[in-house]
Amino acid sequence: MKKLILLLLVITSTTSFAQTDSTFxxxxxxEALEKGEAYENLRSLxxxxxxxxxxxxxxxxxxxxxxxxxxxxxxxxxxxQEIKVPHWExxxxxxxxxxxxxxxxxxxxxxxxxxxxxxxxxITGEVIEVLDVKALQQLSENEVKGKIVxxxxxxxxxxxxxxxxxxxxxxxxxxxxxxxxxxxxxxxVIRSLATPEDDFPHTGTMHYDEDVxxxxxxxxxxxxxxxxxxxxKKGKVTLKMEMDCKxxxxxxxxxxxxxMNGKDDKVITWGGHLDSWDVGEGAHDDGAGIAHSIEALxxxxxxxxxxxxxxxxxxxxxxxxxxxxxxSYAKIVxxxxxxxxxxxxxxxxxxxxxxxxxxxxxxQLKMVQNYETLLxxxxxxxxxxxxxxxxIGPLKEYYxxxxxxxxxxxxxxxxxxxxxxxxxxxxxxxxxxxxxxxAMATMVYLMDKTLK
Amino acid sequence: MKKLILLLLVITSTTSFAQTDSTFxxxxxxEALEKGEAYENLRSLxxxxxxxxxxxxxxxxxxxxxxxxxxxxxxxxxxxQEIKVPHWExxxxxxxxxxxxxxxxxxxxxxxxxxxxxxxxxITGEVIEVLDVKALQQLSENEVKGKIVxxxxxxxxxxxxxxxxxxxxxxxxxxxxxxxxxxxxxxxVIRSLATPEDDFPHTGTMHYDEDVxxxxxxxxxxxxxxxxxxxxKKGKVTLKMEMDCKxxxxxxxxxxxxxMNGKDDKVITWGGHLDSWDVGEGAHDDGAGIAHSIEALxxxxxxxxxxxxxxxxxxxxxxxxxxxxxxSYAKIVxxxxxxxxxxxxxxxxxxxxxxxxxxxxxxQLKMVQNYETLLxxxxxxxxxxxxxxxxIGPLKEYYxxxxxxxxxxxxxxxxxxxxxxxxxxxxxxxxxxxxxxxAMATMVYLMDKTLK
Numbered sequence: 017m018k019k020l021i022l023l024l025l026v027i028t029s030t031t032s033f034a035q036t037d038s039t040f041x042x043x044x045x046x047e048a049l050e051k052g053e054a055y056e057n058l059r060s061l062x063x064x065x066x067x068x069x070x071x072x073x074x075x076x077x078x079x080x081x082x083x084x085x086x087x088x089x090x091x092x093x094x095x096x097q098e099i100k101v102p103h104w105e106x107x108x109x110x111x112x113x114x115x116x117x118x119x120x121x122x123x124x125x126x127x128x129x130x131x132x133x134x135x136x137x138x139i140t141g142e143v144i145e146v147l148d149v150k151a152l153q154q155l156s157e158n159e160v161k162g163k164i165v166x167x168x169x170x171x172x173x174x175x176x177x178x179x180x181x182x183x184x185x186x187x188x189x190x191x192x193x194x195x196x197x198x199x200x201x202x203x204x205v206i207r208s209l210a211t212p213e214d215d216f217p218h219t220g221t222m223h224y225d226e227d228v229x230x231x232x233x234x235x236x237x238x239x240x241x242x243x244x245x246x247x248x249k250k251g252k253v254t255l256k257m258e259m260d261c262k263x264x265x266x267x268x269x270x271x272x273x274x275x276m277n278g279k280d281d282k283v284i285t286w287g288g289h290l291d292s293w294d295v296g297e298g299a300h301d302d303g304a305g306i307a308h309s310i311e312a313l314x315x316x317x318x319x320x321x322x323x324x325x326x327x328x329x330x331x332x333x334x335x336x337x338x339x340x341x342x343x344s345y346a347k348i349v350x351x352x353x354x355x356x357x358x359x360x361x362x363x364x365x366x367x368x369x370x371x372x373x374x375x376x377x378x379x380q381l382k383m384v385q386n387y388e389t390l391l392x393x394x395x396x397x398x399x400x401x402x403x404x405x406x407x408i409g410p411l412k413e414y415y416x417x418x419x420x421x422x423x424x425x426x427x428x429x430x431x432x433x434x435x436x437x438x439x440x441x442x443x444x445x446x447x448x449x450x451x452x453x454x455a456m457a458t459m460v461y462l463m464d465k466t467l468k
Numbered sequence: 469m470k471k472l473i474l475l476l477l478v479i480t481s482t483t484s485f486a487q488t489d490s491t492f493x494x495x496x497x498x499e500a501l502e503k504g505e506a507y508e509n510l511r512s513l514x515x516x517x518x519x520x521x522x523x524x525x526x527x528x529x530x531x532x533x534x535x536x537x538x539x540x541x542x543x544x545x546x547x548x549q550e551i552k553v554p555h556w557e558x559x560x561x562x563x564x565x566x567x568x569x570x571x572x573x574x575x576x577x578x579x580x581x582x583x584x585x586x587x588x589x590x591i592t593g594e595v596i597e598v599l600d601v602k603a604l605q606q607l608s609e610n611e612v613k614g615k616i617v618x619x620x621x622x623x624x625x626x627x628x629x630x631x632x633x634x635x636x637x638x639x640x641x642x643x644x645x646x647x648x649x650x651x652x653x654x655x656x657v658i659r660s661l662a663t664p665e666d667d668f669p670h671t672g673t674m675h676y677d678e679d680v681x682x683x684x685x686x687x688x689x690x691x692x693x694x695x696x697x698x699x700x701k702k703g704k705v706t707l708k709m710e711m712d713c714k715x716x717x718x719x720x721x722x723x724x725x726x727x728m729n730g731k732d733d734k735v736i737t738w739g740g741h742l743d744s745w746d747v748g749e750g751a752h753d754d755g756a757g758i759a760h761s762i763e764a765l766x767x768x769x770x771x772x773x774x775x776x777x778x779x780x781x782x783x784x785x786x787x788x789x790x791x792x793x794x795x796s797y798a799k800i801v802x803x804x805x806x807x808x809x810x811x812x813x814x815x816x817x818x819x820x821x822x823x824x825x826x827x828x829x830x831x832q833l834k835m836v837q838n839y840e841t842l843l844x845x846x847x848x849x850x851x852x853x854x855x856x857x858x859x860i861g862p863l864k865e866y867y868x869x870x871x872x873x874x875x876x877x878x879x880x881x882x883x884x885x886x887x888x889x890x891x892x893x894x895x896x897x898x899x900x901x902x903x904x905x906x907a908m909a910t911m912v913y914l915m916d917k918t919l920k
Contacts, residue, residue: 397849428899447880
C-alpha cells in the first residue's frame with residue numbers, strides 16, 4: 017500500500033511538473049519548426065564544406081565553419097580545444113574487379129576501409145568466402161595464405177532496430193582485415209554494413225594490431241557481395257584490386273565549443289561530431305547531430321532561458337577513426353576538475369527522433385521516464401536504458417555518476433546512407449531534422465531544471 | 469482501493485496475454501522483414517500500372533492487377549464488388565502565367581484541382597489574394613467579380629502532426645472554388661496543401677454545389693505562392709490560365725476483395741485505396757496502404773493462422789474523389805446483413821508506423837491500449853482516439869458499435885509527396901513499408917483474437 021501511495025504521489029508531482037514545463041517546451045518546438053536554422057546550417061556544412069575526414073583540409077575548414085557560426089550567435093563563450101588526431105587519406109586510385117573461370121569480368125563498387133594500407137600496385141588473388149570473423153579464426157594459415165578473404169556476413173533483417181544488425185556485423189569491418197593478416201591473406205573485401213541491397217559501398221573504420229602483418233581491406237556494395245557469393249558457388253573467382261590509401265603522421269585539430277553560463281559551474285554538455293567519412297557529405301553522419309546540437313543552444317538562448325548550470329555544446333572532431341575528440345575532451349575537462357553532471361549525444365542521423373536512451377542508473381532512467389507523459393505530446397515515446405554516444409563515452413571513466421543520454425532516432429533508413437556517397441544533404445528531411453533539434457533542446461532544458 | 473486491485477488484475481492479465489502472443493507477432497515481423505513481398509508488390513503497382521485515377525484505363529488495370537495478385541496467393545475467396553464511380557480527366561492542356569505591372573512574366577507550376585471544370589481557352593484576370601475561405605466569404609461580389617481569387621493559406625508548421633495543418637488548410641482546396649464561384653470570380657488558384665517550400669503543385673478533390681456558378685480551380689506550388697504574394701505586395705498582378713480538364717459520365721468500377729474464412733461469419737475488414745490521383749505513381753497515397761493490406765493477409769495465411777472471424781482485405785476504389793468505394797461497400801454489406809465488428813485502414817503513406825488511432829468507445833480504446841507493452845517491443849507506441857480512415861468511415865453508419873482503427877504513420881514527410889508528381893515508388897523506404905505491413909497483420913491478429 018505504501019508503494020501505491022508513493023506511486024500516486026509520483027503521478028501527482030509529475031503532472032504538476034508537466035504543466036509548468038509544457039509551455040516552455042512548446043516554445044522550443046515552435047522556434048525549431050517555424051524559425052529553425054538547423055536545416056540551413058546543415059545545408060551549409062554539407063555544401064560549403066563537404067565531406068570532412070579528420071586531418072583533411074575540409075576538416076580544418078569545418079572547424080572554422082563551426083567557430084564562425086557559433087560566434088555569430090553571440091553565445092557567452094566560444095572557443096577551440098586543441099587535440100592531436102590521426103590523418104588517413106583515401107588517395108586517388110581505388111578499383112577492383114572479379115573474374116570467374118568463364119572469363120567474365122565485373123568491376124566492383126568498392127571503398128577502402130578507413131585506416132587501410134594501400135595495395136602498392138595491382139594485386140590479384142583467389143577469393144575465399146568466409147561468413148564472419150569467428151569462422152575466419154577457425155581457418156588454418158594454409159587455407160587462407162595468399163588468398164583474398166571475402167567476409168560475407170549480411171545484416172539480419174529481422175532486427176527491428178537496425179543498429180543491432182550493425183553491431184553484429186561490425187567485426188567483419190573492424191577486425192576482419194587484422195585477423196586475415198594474421199593468417200597471411202593477401203587482402204580482405206567485405207560485404208558492406210548496410211540494410212538495403214544496392215550499389216553503394218559503405219566505408220568505416222578498421223583496426224590493425226601493432227605487430228600484425230598489415231594487408232589492405234575494402235568494402236563492396238551489397239549487390240556486388242550477393243553476386244560474388246553466387247559466382248563462388250559456381251567455381252573459382254579471382255579478384256584484382258588497387259588502392260593507394262595511406263596513413264600520415266598525426267596532426268593538430270580541434271573540438272569546437274560554445275557555452276551559455278549558468279548559476280553554477282556544473283556542466284551539462286551535448287554534441288555531435290564535426291568530422292565525417294571522406295565520401296558523400298556526412299549529412300546524416302553526423303552533420304545532422306552538429307545541426308541538432310548548435311540549434312539546441314541557439315533556441316535556448318533565443319528564448320531567453322537562464323540556465324542553472326553551464327550549458328556546453330561541443331562539436332567533436334575525429335569520432336569516425338580514433339575518437340580523439342571525445343577522449344581528449346574527457347581528459348582535458350577532468351584535469352581542469354570541471355564537474356560534469358550530464359552529457360547528451362546526437363549521432364544517429366537526421367531522421368525522426370523517437371526518444372532518448374539512458375546510459376545510467378535505474379534512478380536516472382526513472383528521472384527521465386518521469387517526463388514521459390509530457391514528452392509524448394511532442395511525439396517522443398521511447399525512454400530506455402541504452403547507449404549514449406561514442407564522443408561522450410570517455411567522460412564516464414572520469415565521471416562515473418553522470419547521466420548520459422543518446423538521442424534515439426528511427427534507425428530504419430540510417431544504414432541506407434551511413435558512410436556512403438549517398439549520405440548527402442538531400443537525404444535529410446527538414447521537419448525530421450527540426451524535430452531532432454527541438455528534442456535535443458528539450459532534453460537539455462529538462463536536465464538543467466532537474467539535476468542538482 | 470478497489471480500483472487499484474482492478475489495476476493490478478489488468479496488469480497481470482495483460483502480461484500473460486503478451487507472453488502468449490509475442491511469439492506469433494515476432495513471426496509476423498520476421499516474415500515481413502525477411503521474406504516480405506510488400507515492396508515488390510508496390511513496385512509493380514507503381515511501375516506496371518502507374519497513377520490510377522478513378523474512371524481511367526489505369527484504374528481498370530489496377531483492378532485487374534489486384535485481382536490477379538490476390539488470386540495468386542490462393543486466399544479462400546477473391547472477388548470483385550461492382551460499384552458506380554465518377555470519371556474526371558485532367559486533359560492535355562494545363563498552364564498558367566503571372567504578369568506584373570513591370571511586364572515580368574512567370575510560368576507557374578500548377579495542377580487543376582480534381583473535379584474542376586476547364587477554362588474553355590485562355591482566360592485572364594487580375595489576381596486578388598485572400599487568406600482563406602472565411603476571409604473570402606466576408607468579401608462582397610463587387611470586390612471579387614471577374615477576378616482570379618488566390619487563396620494563400622499556408623500550413624502551420626508548428627503542428628507536430630502535419631495532418632492538423634492539412635485539416636486547417638483543407639477548405640481552401642475543397643470549398644474555395646465553390647465559394648468564389650458564388651461571388652462570380654473568374655477562377656481560383658490556391659497555395660498547395662504542402663509542408664515544404666518547393667516546386668511541386670499538389671492536386672486534390674474539390675466540390676461544387678449543384679446550382680453554383682462553376683469556375684475553374686487549380687493549385688500552384690508553395691514556392692510559386694510565396695512569390696505571387698510578394699509580387700502582389702508591390703502592385704497589380706494578372707494571371708492567365710488554360711486547362712481542359714473535364715467531368716465525364718459515371719462508369720462502372722470495382723472494389724477488389726480477398727478473404728480468409730473464420731470459425732464464424734463476423735467480419736474483420738481492412739484495406740487501403742486502389743485509386744490514386746493521376747499524377748506521380750500514387751506510391752505513398754495509397755499504393756503503400758494497398759501493399760500493407762495485401763501483405764497482412766498474405767502473412768497470416770503464410771503462417772498458417774486459423775482465424776476466429778472472417779478476415780477480409782478490401783482494395784477500395786475511388787477514395788480520392790467521391791469515396792464511392794467506401795460508401796458502396798458499407799451499403800452492400802449492410803444490405804447483406806453481414807456483421808462487421810472491426811475495420812482498419814492504412815491511408816497515411818508508407819512511412820514509419822508509430823501506432824494506431826482508435827475511432828471507438830473508451831472501452832475499445834482501452835482494449836487496444838492493453839497491448840501497449842507488447843507492441844512497444846515492435847516499436848509501436850501511439851494508441852489514441854482518432855480517425856480510422858475515409859474508406860472504412862461509412863461503415864460506422866450501419867455498424868455504430870464496431871471498432872475502427874487507422875494505422876498511425878509518421879506524418880512528417882507525407883505532405884512532401886501527397887497528390888504530386890513526386891509521389892513515386894522511389895520515395896518509399898522498403899523497411900518502413902515492411903514494418904507497416906507487419907503492424908497491420910499484427911493488429912488484425914490481435915482484433916481477431918480479442919473481439920467476440
